[in-house]
Amino acid sequence: MLAQQRQEFILRQVAQNGGVRVSRIVGELGVSDMTVRRDIDVLVAKGLVTKVHGGAIATRGSSAGDGGTGPTTNSYPVLGRAAASLVDDGATIALSAGAAAYAVATELRTTAGLSVVTNSPSVEEALHDPSRDDRTVVLTGGARTANGGLAGPVAIDTLARTHVDVAIISAAAVDIEAGVTTSNLQEAQVERAMIHAARRVVVVADRAAWGTALLTTVSDLSRVDVLVTDAVLSEGARRELGRRSVRVYTVNSPAVIQMPAVAL
Missing domain, CATH: 1.10.10.10 (Winged helix-like DNA-binding domain superfamily/Winged helix DNA-binding domain)
Structure with a gap:
C-alpha cells in the first residue's frame, strides 16, 4: 500500500x-x-x-475534525491532560465521544482502578488493556452516528442504569446563555444521559467551541461543575460562569494550565 x-x-x-x-x-x-x-x-x-x-x-478545522469548522488548534492533548488530572484513582466516569474525549482517554491509561462507561469505540479502545484487572471499560452499544459515537435506545438504556462520579463531555459548542450545545440530536441525548448519571460534570471545550451555540442544548451551564478550555475568556464571561458556580481551568499554552483547587 x-x-x-x-x-x-x-x-x-x-x-x-x-x-x-x-x-x-x-x-x-x-x-x-x-x-x-x-x-x-x-x-x-x-x-x-x-x-x-x-x-x-x-484537529479542529481539518477535514478530519468535528464538522470541519472553526480555526485549527492543536490544544487537544493539553486539554485532555488537564481534564484527566481531575480524575482520581478508583473513580467511575462517563466519557463522551469526540476528539477531546479521546485525548482525555489517552491521558487516563495510567490511572488506577478506573471504571469507565463510554459511547465512543475509539475511547473504549484507548482505555482497554487486558493485562489490567483493576479497570472496567463499558461500551454502551447503539447505532453509530456520523461523528463516530454510539447513540439510540440501547446507549440511553445503558446509561439510565449507570451511576458515575464524573461525566466528562467533549463539547462541540459552549455559550453563556445557550449552555453546552451540539448539532447532533442523537449524541445530545446520550450526553444528557451521561450528565444525569453523574455527581459532577466536566466539560472540555477548545477555543473554537467557546461563544457559539448549535442546534440543541445538551446542558445548561448551571449543571456544569468544571469547564476546561483554552479559550481567552472575558471578565464578564468569568463572572457569569462564577455566578453559575462553574469553575474554569484555563489552558493558556501546552506548558501553562491555570487550575484552581477543586474537589470532584
Whole structure:
C-alpha cells in the first residue's frame, strides 16, 4: 500500500472515531509501527491530525475534525491532560465521544482502578488493556452516528442504569446563555444521559467551541461543575460562569494550565 493510501486510511479512521491508535493501524494494514508513526507525522505537519500518546486525534478545522469548522488548534492533548488530572484513582466516569474525549482517554491509561462507561469505540479502545484487572471499560452499544459515537435506545438504556462520579463531555459548542450545545440530536441525548448519571460534570471545550451555540442544548451551564478550555475568556464571561458556580481551568499554552483547587 502506498503512503498516500495509508494516510487516507488514517484520516478516515480519525474522522469516523475522533482518534485512532497506532496499534490498530498496524493491525489493520499489516505495516510496521514506525511506518504508521511516520505517516502520522506527515499528517501532523499538514495540520490534519494532532499527535497524542499512542496515536492521533482530529484537529479542529481539518477535514478530519468535528464538522470541519472553526480555526485549527492543536490544544487537544493539553486539554485532555488537564481534564484527566481531575480524575482520581478508583473513580467511575462517563466519557463522551469526540476528539477531546479521546485525548482525555489517552491521558487516563495510567490511572488506577478506573471504571469507565463510554459511547465512543475509539475511547473504549484507548482505555482497554487486558493485562489490567483493576479497570472496567463499558461500551454502551447503539447505532453509530456520523461523528463516530454510539447513540439510540440501547446507549440511553445503558446509561439510565449507570451511576458515575464524573461525566466528562467533549463539547462541540459552549455559550453563556445557550449552555453546552451540539448539532447532533442523537449524541445530545446520550450526553444528557451521561450528565444525569453523574455527581459532577466536566466539560472540555477548545477555543473554537467557546461563544457559539448549535442546534440543541445538551446542558445548561448551571449543571456544569468544571469547564476546561483554552479559550481567552472575558471578565464578564468569568463572572457569569462564577455566578453559575462553574469553575474554569484555563489552558493558556501546552506548558501553562491555570487550575484552581477543586474537589470532584
